[in-house]
Amino acid sequence: MRLLHFSDLHLGAEIHGRKDPETGMHTQLKDFLRCMDFMVETALERDVDAVLFTGDAYHFRRPDPLPQREFIKRIKTLSDRGIAVLLLAGNHDLPPGYGEASALDIFSVLSIPGVTFVRRPDVVSLPTRRGELRVVCLPYLPRRTLVSVDEERGLDEDGIQRLMGMRVQEWLEALLRKSAPNDAPTIFAGHIWIQGAEFSGSERVLSSVFEPIIPPGVLRHQRFAYVSLGHIHRHQAFDEFKPHIVYAGSLGRLDFGEEKQPKGFVVVELERTQKGNWEAIWEFVQAPTRPFVTVKLDVRDSNNPTQAAIDALNQNRQIDGAVVRIQIFVKEAQREQVNLGRLRELLEKRVDHISTLELRSEGMTQVSDEPVSRSLGEFEQILHQSPIEWLASWIDELAKKEKQLGQRKSRLIELAQKLMEM
Numbered sequence: 001m002r003l004l005h006f007s008d009l010h011l012g013a014e015i016h017g018r019k020d021p022e023t024g025m026h027t028q029l030k031d032f033l034r035c036m037d038f039m040v041e042t043a044l045e046r047d048v049d050a051v052l053f054t055g056d057a058y059h060f061r062r063p064d065p066l067p068q069r070e071f072i073k074r075i076k077t078l079s080d081r082g083i084a085v086l087l088l089a090g091n092h093d094l095p096p097g098y099g100e101a102s103a104l105d106i107f108s109v110l111s112i113p114g115v116t117f118v119r120r121p122d123v124v125s126l127p128t129r130r131g132e133l134r135v136v137c138l139p140y141l142p143r144r145t146l147v148s149v150d151e152e153r154g155l156d157e158d159g160i161q162r163l164m165g166m167r168v169q170e171w172l173e174a175l176l177r178k179s180a181p182n183d184a185p186t187i188f189a190g191h192i193w194i195q196g197a198e199f200s201g202s203e204r205v206l207s208s209v210f211e212p213i214i215p216p217g218v219l220r221h222q223r224f225a226y227v228s229l230g231h232i233h234r235h236q237a238f239d240e241f242k243p244h245i246v247y248a249g250s251l252g253r254l255d256f257g258e259e260k261q262p263k264g265f266v267v268v269e270l271e272r273t274q275k276g277n278w279e280a281i282w283e284f285v286q287a288p289t290r291p292f293v294t295v296k297l298d299v300r301d302s303n304n305p306t307q308a309a310i311d312a313l314n315q316n317r318q319i320d321g322a323v324v325r326i327q328i329f330v331k332e333a334q335r336e337q338v339n340l341g342r343l344r345e346l347l348e349k350r351v352d353h354i355s356t357l358e359l360r361s362e363g364m365t366q367v368s369d370e371p372v373s374r375s376l377g378e379f380e381q382i383l384h385q386s387p388i389e390w391l392a393s394w395i396d397e398l399a400k401k402e403k404q405l406g407q408r409k410s411r412l413i414e415l416a417q418k419l420m421e422m
Contacts, residue, residue, distance in 0.1 A: 003267070007250065009250070012058050013029075017323070018353060036074050042285060051084070054090070055088045055090025056230060061096050072106070072107075075087070086126060088189050091211075105119070133184060141168070147160060179223075194216050199232060235284060259294060269281045293323070297312050297326065310346060319351050321350075321352050328359050332361045
């Protein structure tokens with residue numbers, strides 16, 4: 001039996017790109033749909049029996065009709081070709097209020113043949129052209145699904161994490177009891193955070209406070225031939241033991257935190273061993289997503305910094321068709337000599353989107369491109385602050401290197417408060 005596992009589409013994200021005036025479609029949406037088209041084509045070419053989507057179809061909980069239409073069209077293409085499709089709810093797929101509908105609930109109403117949407121923990125049976133496939137499903141579980149406010153009292157964050165992890169294990173054991181063993185292969189599909197998983201950057205901020213961190217050993221059950229996961233945008237696998245635990249990763253690049261990471265999906269072959277057990281052999285397939293490229297140009301030794309930057313960009317082939325951010329390092333006296341308009345005109349003929357085009361000189365605060373590590377306690381403290389408190393903390397941090405910014409703190413806070421009142 002052959003499966004295709006993909007995840008974390010985030011259709012509707014409009015972070016890096018522009019809108020096409022003729023179609024009204026944002027270039028980041030076009031990029032993600034191009035990757036999804038490639039995934040569908042691969043599923044048809046490889047003659048897969050089932051496609052597993054492990055959550056976060058849309059970037060917003062109430063998506064616009066355009067990304068909804070495009071997603072449904074492509075899922076229906078798989079259905080029309082006789083491929084079973086499992087859609088698992090991720091955190092971006094859940095509605096903001098209790099009792100409200102999810103954007104993916106439309107699949108339960110339309111009843112597209114072979115398409116199953118799973119919003120709550122369950123065991124589903126997917127009929128495929130090569131027989132039954134059983135899937136133990138654990139969609140995204142918000143913190144309050146696992147632990148109440150009363151249960152949290154008197155516990156530190158580590159204690160809360162242990163309690164949530166225990167509840168997830170209880171869910172899993174209950175689901176396995178619900179599914180009596182038979183000859184069909186059984187796999188696991190989840191939108192969860194596994195302990196030891198490496199983040200991309202875009203999904204790291206809120207996760208550590210609001211959801212459980214599951215040890216990989218919890219999912220290493222002999223009944224599972226393969227463990228398909230979503231939620232973490234970096235493709236990675238825990239395959240030193242069986243079953244293989246695999247994050248497909250996001251299908252396209254969402255931001256510069258994913259600049260150097262391959263994006264795509266996983267094709268899985270389920271085979272029966274001589275002992276009668278099912279095992280998986282998997283392969284990661286890269287999707288044709290837009291490259292993200294950071295270019296750092298040092299023109300401090302040039303008498304003509306604009307031309308030096310142009311010459312360097314002309315020699316750089318990586319920026320063609322890419323989302324780029326350009327950082328030009330100059331001496332303070334050179335700042336007025338750099339023609340940013342001319343550089344932007346040159347770049348717009350070659351790149352897909354210019355994220356930033358900036359000058360950096362001595363004395364400027366340098367912002368690190370590396371993600372900042374925070375403890376669980378630090379995240380929790382940050383999340384209890386107001387936006388004004390976030391701004392004040394940020395200014396205090398920057399003022400350690402740029403004293404003048406600290407002197408303007410009160411004025412910046414005052415302006416921010418006025419903006420929030422508008």
